[in-house]
Amino acid sequence: MSERDSFICHECKEFIDTTYGEPMRNFYGHLFCNKCVKNLGLNDCEEFKDKNRDVKRIDDITKVNLNNEIVKCTKHPQSQAYYFCDKSMILYCKQCNLDNQLFKLAFGRDSAKIKLKAILENKLNSDYYENYNKKTWKNRLNGTAKEIYMCLLEIHFFDNPQPICLEHLNVCQFYDYQDFKFKCDLCPAKESTINYQQYKDNLVAHFLGLLRTANTASINSHISKALNNKIYEKDFFYAMNTLNSEKLSQITIGTCCFVCGTEFGFGKKLPVKLHDEPPHEICYTCFTTFKPTRCYLDSMNVYENLTIGKYQNLYKLKSRTCSIHSENDGTGKFSYYAHRLPYALCCNNCICESCKDAGKTTGGGVVCNNCGSSKTMSMLKKDETLVHQLKFLEVFCDTHQDQISNYYDSTNIKTYCTRCKQVPPKIRNEINPEKLDDALNKKLKEISIVHSQLFTEFLRAFQIYPLIVKLRANRFYESLVKLSQDSNGKMKFITEDTSLRFKKIQPALANAFMRWYLRRPKTYEVFISCGGLLELSGIIVGKAFSDNSLVTVRYNNFLIATAQIPRVFNEEYFENINFNYLIPINSTGILLQVEFSAGGYVHGSFRSLDPNFNFKGIPITVRSNDNCKDLERGGPLLGFSFSSFYISENEFP
The missing domain is CATH 3.30.40 (Herpes Virus-1)
Structure with a gap:
C-alpha cells in the first residue's frame, strides 16, 4: 500500500477524518473512519462476515503515523483541516464557511502532509530565497504535517514586509518583550506588550541587548545583515523572530556561523572563537576572509591569536556500514x-x-x-x-596500511584495525577517534617551527585538517627529531622519499656504449606541478661516464644545488642531489633550471616514461621548454626527491 492510500477509509474512500473520533480496523486490516463505523454498525462490513470478531481500535504506532499526516483547522482547533489557503496561510475544516474557493487548496484523498510538502518543495526550488534559508527549510521536508506547516508559516513571515502573528495570522502591531512574541489585535493585552511602530527604537535596543547574551545557535546571517546595514524591516523582524523562538528553546550549543549562516563542521567550517562571555563564534572561512578585529555583534575586541574551537557532535557517525x-x-x-x-x-x-x-x-x-x-x-x-x-x-592502520583503522591508542598515538591480532584490551574500547584527535592537537600545538614552509603553514591552522594529515605530521616531526639532530640539537635538513620518472634506466651495463651524450653544457628548464601540496627536496640524476661532470640547479635565479656527479661503478646508476632548502609545489607549479656539463650520462628510456608519475598517489606533471624537448624523451634527469610530509588534493580541508 502506497503512502497516498495508507489512511483511506475502506468504505467512504476519503482520507481518515479524526474529527469524529479514532478510526477502526477490521480483521482483514481494512481501515474505517469513525463516522463510517457508526453508520455501518460494528460488524456490517461486506467482506467481514464473522460476527464473533469485532472491529478494533488502531494500534499506537498507526495512531502516531496518522497524526503525523494531518493538521488542525486554524479557526476550529479540534477539527481536522481539509483545505488550505496559501495566500493567508489559513487552514480550514469542513465546518468552515469557504469563501473565495479559488484560493483554497483541497487536500482530498491526499494527506495534508503530501499537499503541504509539495508546496514547500516548490518554494525551495525557486531562486527567490538565499541558500542558507533553503538549507534550513529543506531539513523540515521530512517532518510531520504540522512541522511542514510551521515551516510554511516561517516562510510566510519572511515574505511579508511586516511581522505576522503566527497564532492568528494577522499583521502585528505589538510586541511582547517578555514572551518574545509579535502579537496582533486578537491577542490578549499585557503590560509587557508595546506598539513596535511607536517604540521602534526601544525595540531595536532591546533586541541588541538580547544579542549580547545570545548563543551562537541563535544568530544567523539575517541578524548580521540587519546590524551591518541598519535595515530594521523584513530581515530584521524575521531574524528577531528566529532569535526569540530559539531563545525560548534554551539552545546552549552553537551550531552555525552568524556571518555566512552555514552550520559548523570539520575543516574550514570549524568554529573560531572571537571572544568569551558570551562565546561568539564564526566559521574559519569567514574569519580568514574578513579578518575581523571586533565582534560584529557587540564590538568587543577579537582574540589576537587564532582560537579554533571543537564541534563534538561531529565525531559521532550516524552510520558506519x-x-x-x-x-x-x-x-x-x-x-x-x-x-x-x-x-x-x-x-x-x-x-x-x-x-x-x-x-x-x-x-x-x-x-x-x-x-x-x-x-x-x-x-x-x-x-x-x-x-x-x-x-x-x-586513518589507516599502522601495521596493515591498506586497512582503515578501527581502534585508536591516543596515549601512544597508534592505530589498529580488525586484522591486528595483538590489540591491547583497553584500546578495544577506544573506537571513537575523538581522543586521538585531541591528543594530536595537543602535540602539534607544542611543535616548534621546522625548515619546511609547507609544515609551517600547516601548523598555523592544523585543527582544520583531516585526522590522517595530523597523524602524518606528527610522525614526520618525530622522525625529524629522532634522525636529524646535530651536536647542537638543531634540526637538520633531510630527505627521505624519492620517485623516478622512468620504469627503465639505460644503459643496463656500466661498460655499455648506450648513453646520453652532451657535446657541450646544456641547461634544461623544467616546469613541475602537482595535484596536491608537496615539497621538492632534490633531484635524481644519472651518473656520468667521465670525470669532472657537474650539475647545477637554480630556482628563481638563486643557486639551490651544485654537485659533482660521480662515475658509474657496478650497478649504481643514479645520484641523489639535495637542495639547500625545500621548495613547495602545488598546482601552480615551479620552474627549475638544471644545467649538466658536457659528457655522457646514464639516462631514462623514453619508451618507459611513466605516464602516471606520482608521489604517494599525488599526480606530478613534468614539462620542459621548447629547446629541451629531448628531456621528455629520456635524459639524465631521472626523478625527484620529496619531503615525507605532504597533503594530497583529497585531504584539503
Whole structure:
C-alpha cells in the first residue's frame, strides 16, 4: 500500500477524518473512519462476515503515523483541516464557511502532509530565497504535517514586509518583550506588550541587548545583515523572530556561523572563537576572509591569536556500514579514502555504492529495515554530511596500511584495525577517534617551527585538517627529531622519499656504449606541478661516464644545488642531489633550471616514461621548454626527491 492510500477509509474512500473520533480496523486490516463505523454498525462490513470478531481500535504506532499526516483547522482547533489557503496561510475544516474557493487548496484523498510538502518543495526550488534559508527549510521536508506547516508559516513571515502573528495570522502591531512574541489585535493585552511602530527604537535596543547574551545557535546571517546595514524591516523582524523562538528553546550549543549562516563542521567550517562571555563564534572561512578585529555583534575586541574551537557532535557517525550487505568481507564499511561512499536511504540508514549500482542494473529498489519505506535507486543521493565526516575522521592502520583503522591508542598515538591480532584490551574500547584527535592537537600545538614552509603553514591552522594529515605530521616531526639532530640539537635538513620518472634506466651495463651524450653544457628548464601540496627536496640524476661532470640547479635565479656527479661503478646508476632548502609545489607549479656539463650520462628510456608519475598517489606533471624537448624523451634527469610530509588534493580541508 502506497503512502497516498495508507489512511483511506475502506468504505467512504476519503482520507481518515479524526474529527469524529479514532478510526477502526477490521480483521482483514481494512481501515474505517469513525463516522463510517457508526453508520455501518460494528460488524456490517461486506467482506467481514464473522460476527464473533469485532472491529478494533488502531494500534499506537498507526495512531502516531496518522497524526503525523494531518493538521488542525486554524479557526476550529479540534477539527481536522481539509483545505488550505496559501495566500493567508489559513487552514480550514469542513465546518468552515469557504469563501473565495479559488484560493483554497483541497487536500482530498491526499494527506495534508503530501499537499503541504509539495508546496514547500516548490518554494525551495525557486531562486527567490538565499541558500542558507533553503538549507534550513529543506531539513523540515521530512517532518510531520504540522512541522511542514510551521515551516510554511516561517516562510510566510519572511515574505511579508511586516511581522505576522503566527497564532492568528494577522499583521502585528505589538510586541511582547517578555514572551518574545509579535502579537496582533486578537491577542490578549499585557503590560509587557508595546506598539513596535511607536517604540521602534526601544525595540531595536532591546533586541541588541538580547544579542549580547545570545548563543551562537541563535544568530544567523539575517541578524548580521540587519546590524551591518541598519535595515530594521523584513530581515530584521524575521531574524528577531528566529532569535526569540530559539531563545525560548534554551539552545546552549552553537551550531552555525552568524556571518555566512552555514552550520559548523570539520575543516574550514570549524568554529573560531572571537571572544568569551558570551562565546561568539564564526566559521574559519569567514574569519580568514574578513579578518575581523571586533565582534560584529557587540564590538568587543577579537582574540589576537587564532582560537579554533571543537564541534563534538561531529565525531559521532550516524552510520558506519551498508544496511544491505554484511561487512564480514570489509566491503560493507563506508570509507572515504577506500572509495566506498554512502548513499542516504532514510532513518539515518545508508547503502554503499556497489549496492546502489547493483540495484540500478536490475532495475530494483531498496526497502528501509526500520520504517519499511521504499526508494528507487535513482532517488538515492550521496550523503555529503557523512562523506565529510569520513574524510576527516578516517586513518589507516599502522601495521596493515591498506586497512582503515578501527581502534585508536591516543596515549601512544597508534592505530589498529580488525586484522591486528595483538590489540591491547583497553584500546578495544577506544573506537571513537575523538581522543586521538585531541591528543594530536595537543602535540602539534607544542611543535616548534621546522625548515619546511609547507609544515609551517600547516601548523598555523592544523585543527582544520583531516585526522590522517595530523597523524602524518606528527610522525614526520618525530622522525625529524629522532634522525636529524646535530651536536647542537638543531634540526637538520633531510630527505627521505624519492620517485623516478622512468620504469627503465639505460644503459643496463656500466661498460655499455648506450648513453646520453652532451657535446657541450646544456641547461634544461623544467616546469613541475602537482595535484596536491608537496615539497621538492632534490633531484635524481644519472651518473656520468667521465670525470669532472657537474650539475647545477637554480630556482628563481638563486643557486639551490651544485654537485659533482660521480662515475658509474657496478650497478649504481643514479645520484641523489639535495637542495639547500625545500621548495613547495602545488598546482601552480615551479620552474627549475638544471644545467649538466658536457659528457655522457646514464639516462631514462623514453619508451618507459611513466605516464602516471606520482608521489604517494599525488599526480606530478613534468614539462620542459621548447629547446629541451629531448628531456621528455629520456635524459639524465631521472626523478625527484620529496619531503615525507605532504597533503594530497583529497585531504584539503
